[in-house]
Amino acid sequence: MTWTAASAPLGRRRITVSDRRTYGAYGVLVLADTNGPDPQPGQFYMLAAVERWGGGADERPFLPRALSVLRAEPGRAHFMLEDVGPGTDRLLELAVGDDVWLLGPLGQGFQPPEEGRRAILCGGGVGTAPLAILEDALRAAGTASVALLGFRDAPHAQGAALLGDPRVATDDGSVGHHGRVTELLSAELDADPHAVVYSCGPPPMLEAVRAICEARGVPAQLALESGMACGFGACYGCVVPTRDGSYIRVCVDGPVVDADRLDTALVAGAGH
Amino acid sequence: MTWTAASAPLGRRRITVSDRRTYGAYGVLVLADTNGPDPQPGQFYMLAAVERWGGGADERPFLPRALSVLRAEPGRAHFMLEDVGPGTDRLLELAVGDDVWLLGPLGQGFQPPEEGRRAILCGGGVGTAPLAILEDALRAAGTASVALLGFRDAPHAQGAALLGDPRVATDDGSVGHHGRVTELLSAELDADPHAVVYSCGPPPMLEAVRAICEARGVPAQLALESGMACGFGACYGCVVPTRDGSYIRVCVDGPVVDADRLDTALVAGAGH
Amino acid sequence: MSGAVDFCGLALEHPVINASGTFDAIAAQRVFGDALLADFPFSAFVSKTITLEPRAGNPPPRIYEVAGGMINSIGLPNRGLAGYLEHDLPSLAALPVPLIVNVMGSVADEVVQLVEAVDARAEIAAIELNVSCPNVKTGLDIGADPDELARLLAAVRPRTRKPLIVKLTPNTADVARVAVAAEASGADAVSLINTLRAFAAHSTRPGAPWLGGGTGGQSGPAVRHVALAQIAAVARRVTIPIVGMGGIQNGRHAREALDAGACIVAVGTESFRDPLAGQRIARELAAPRV
Amino acid sequence: MSGAVDFCGLALEHPVINASGTFDAIAAQRVFGDALLADFPFSAFVSKTITLEPRAGNPPPRIYEVAGGMINSIGLPNRGLAGYLEHDLPSLAALPVPLIVNVMGSVADEVVQLVEAVDARAEIAAIELNVSCPNVKTGLDIGADPDELARLLAAVRPRTRKPLIVKLTPNTADVARVAVAAEASGADAVSLINTLRAFAAHSTRPGAPWLGGGTGGQSGPAVRHVALAQIAAVARRVTIPIVGMGGIQNGRHAREALDAGACIVAVGTESFRDPLAGQRIARELAAPRV
């Protein structure tokens, strides 16, 4: 079984915010995207507010921002955001009825595990987003999965509510396991070395996941982040180096890549 | 009797919008400026929204915008705006509770007429603003005045409600006199050649007023507009040519100037 | 849409093309499918700069956002001449618009080889020569110095009868003087502006560059009025057509570039915000002036 | 506030001065009263460019707002040398900070007269020489050509023992080469960047300029990263101190200019938005790095 994505509609679409929710440190935007195809888990969209995109810190944002799909219902796409700069700041300011420019769905998403293998979803921070839609898709496909999520503290750990029944780790021990989510991952892999790992999160976490899976010979699919200008292969801005010594564009060749294509998941300039 | 302005406080102040009203095509902002000195009629302030100043048409506004005081109560200043570009657009978007940067009061305002002379206030469009505070001041001083206001059409003519009991002219005849406000002015001056004229409005109107008063030998004080970057004499951007062949800065030598200092009130680049 | 225009003998449906390096038609077709061909946003397609040898480009990060635009330090990644002709040209030749190939070399001999190889391919309608390449000896861009550019064109011009567009660098004291040299040396057109040299500071390492490539080039609306000044200065001094670009976001901006003396315009950074920007701008341009 | 700095022998209380032509201390005192003296926003005051003869400046409009900044075409209005010394100098000498006078001439003889007259006045701490003046013969800015600048400085440098700061033009192919020439010719410091040449189109007259003076100069955050690139390029090649400016709006921006190699910074356009910007930036700069 493979999941195949439809072409993105050519051109950005003007879409209305139909809901705006808060989960502790995170905001969720729900967009009424009735004309686009269903996004695949791991795909992303480029978003920009139609009004006042600009005028924030350093007179930014100017370029649209890449956001993973958090969840898709027919005609609606959900996004999870953390306010880390002028772009996410502006998007989080939007209220129901405001409009955004939306381009997508874009990029290569996750692929389901081979028949009979369990999926371990391991993420952190806003990296939670693509794991939620992945969890939905695995459930629909009848594939067993477990989710492990790491957060900084209790306000961030509220993001865990976006998944079914995840195990949570926090840096400060305020919620769940006191420590790193990769410690939970190692324990899971000890118990089930035959599982397949799906991961998204801050670069150091992603790199730790990559290293653990490499050491254990476990297949892993990593959803990368990278600074993007366009999201559709036009600018060559979003590259990451691969093991074979070349660069790939995260927007068209990713964002999900097989971990064994990379020497490192520490992407220069991504994350905070 | 002369009216003298206090120094403006050094530096911009962060001020909250305490009321936002609409008069047809115009919006009125009321700012709770409790620390500034009372503005004089004809003075202006530089305003900018604290949040999202920028991100409008052509990625503007960037510089603050000059706005005449419409009316002053203790601790409150009123402003009248028409949406003509990205700056006024953003300011008119503000709601009660939003903050603006305010610098002022700035510039040279109107001076009262000599004892015993009547004041004719003749304005148009947003040029109504300084005439309202002038009308208040004349009333307080016991000076007789009449106000003549010109507007494009009925939605704009609602701005007339900002003055006591003005005579109105509209270009399309929808309200009041069908024609130019300068026709009303000529009639008033026929009846009272001894009056003093105070005027603010779009450059062609202001120039017509200037020409009428010059031809009749009537003293007139004109409140000029000009593209401004700073408002406090720093940039030399706001100059207008005077009769003596030099340039004066509208922000510090004006905005109100005696009409006989000018050969023309048609300021290059001002107005729409 | 009205607005057909002749540019160096190429019959273009409208006056809006893409700026080199800001639209990858092959990737876009992968993303958007055949809709891209049915609705191609530009009246000609300019490919990314091609060099003789393959280049990997600069290490990331390659992009930094600034007030009204961005700085890029992409580093001209490309498959090299042979790879381009073999892998990319067949797909690009299938586009519904004329194809312009942008080439760059650091010495005349390289440029001659590039131009001769491109000249031999009937699928290619015109050649754009990117002269923002530093001279190996002086470190100055070749296109910053009229004499150096004239020497390069003396070697290159005779090698092709296809229209030859010289893409000028804005990082020079007097771009008009360079344009005059290009015209005198047989260029059929000039295009400008390329990006303005700019530096983005690292967020945590004082004095270090944010961009993997070190210094980069600024584009977008923040440079639009610098572009207009250069286009107008060049238009006063040459009679060959000008491709005007730099920060164009809408029909009014395109109109201002044409009014300043450009024959056609190119859209770069705005396509990143709106993949159909070229088409939108052509439509806005065709609307009557207000 | 900590952050005292020595600049060419001037003991400055903090590293933030004003950019020439962007703050009129006399007008500001008229507007804000003596609070200006009590709370002067800069650690030195740089006056607007003074020329030998009085200049009225350019016809309005003089200002055009752009993405992240503005274009000005003020045209250097000033009372001329004699008028400045008689009318302005007494008030400026009363400011609580050292006074730097910016001068410009189109031929060496003019500059020599300006520098000698300024040198004679003890109230003046240093001289800034604006070399963004077009050469009457070539039309190119004097400061765009290292040789021409060297010739000018050979004539001017011997006429004063006050610190001589050369304000470079950014409209050149290689600003570092010009800075090297300035250093070799005896400049005590260089300042950069001046405004980028830019054109604003008229809203209704196609091809015509909006600005009364025709072309103008762009400033503000839109040029900040161009400034950083030029400051860094100059810092790599000279040892004399650099006054860094161009789009600085806050302490982080100032810090980036210092990290790129500037000794002190100057604030221009941001003062139009916030008359106390200089003071705010100095305060932010003094705060510990985060």
Ligand SMILES: Cc1cc2nc3c(=O)[nH]c(=O)nc-3n(C[C@H](O)[C@H](O)[C@H](O)COP(=O)(O)OP(=O)(O)OC[C@H]3O[C@@H](n4cnc5c(N)ncnc54)[C@H](O)[C@@H]3O)c2cc1C
């Ligand atoms: C495929 C993909 C999916 C993503 N999904 C999500 C998601 O679901 N939710 C979410 O919240 N985020 C997501 N992101 C991340 C998000 O797109 C970026 O963090 C984005 O840059 C935020 O914009 P900002 O303006 O808020 O912050 P920025 O100012 O862009 O800061 C974010 C990071 O960008 C870098 N940076 C800082 N200044 C600049 C500058 N001037 N120019 C360029 N880079 C700078 C720094 O590393 C900084 O930490 C995703 C990114 C990708 C590529």
Ligand SMILES: Cc1cc2nc3c(=O)[nH]c(=O)nc-3n(C[C@H](O)[C@H](O)[C@H](O)COP(=O)(O)OP(=O)(O)OC[C@H]3O[C@@H](n4cnc5c(N)ncnc54)[C@H](O)[C@@H]3O)c2cc1C
């Ligand atoms: C002393 C004074 C008092 C004023 N009082 C009031 C008042 O009470 N109420 C009110 O509504 N207005 C008032 N104005 C006018 C107001 O400040 C200007 O119209 C202001 O420019 C509006 O900003 P904007 O961004 O909305 O429009 P802008 O885009 O600035 O357009 C307004 C006008 O500016 C010019 N313009 C267009 N583009 C540019 C550009 N890029 N750069 C520079 N100029 C451009 C054109 O002439 C245009 O018609 C006053 C002006 C002055 C000087």
Ligand SMILES: Cc1cc2nc3c(=O)[nH]c(=O)nc-3n(C[C@H](O)[C@H](O)[C@H](O)COP(=O)(O)O)c2cc1C
């Ligand atoms: C990401 C990016 C890549 C670019 N690559 C090239 C290139 O390969 N060759 C070239 O001649 N110009 C290149 N340019 C410059 C553009 O073609 C154009 O000259 C410049 O961006 C100004 O136009 P704009 O402001 O519309 O983007 C590139 C610009 C950007 C932003």
Ligand SMILES: Cc1cc2nc3c(=O)[nH]c(=O)nc-3n(C[C@H](O)[C@H](O)[C@H](O)COP(=O)(O)O)c2cc1C
């Ligand atoms: C309105 C205005 C007037 C200026 N006048 C002068 C001047 O008289 N002499 C000069 O050397 N530079 C002048 N400049 C350039 C500034 O000193 C400074 O170099 C430039 O604006 C970049 O800094 P900024 O981006 O902080 O404004 C002027 C700039 C502006 C915006």
Ligand code: FES
């Ligand atoms: S974001 Fe532009 S190529 Fe990937």
Ligand code: FES
């Ligand atoms: S607005 Fe700057 S001097 Fe008048």
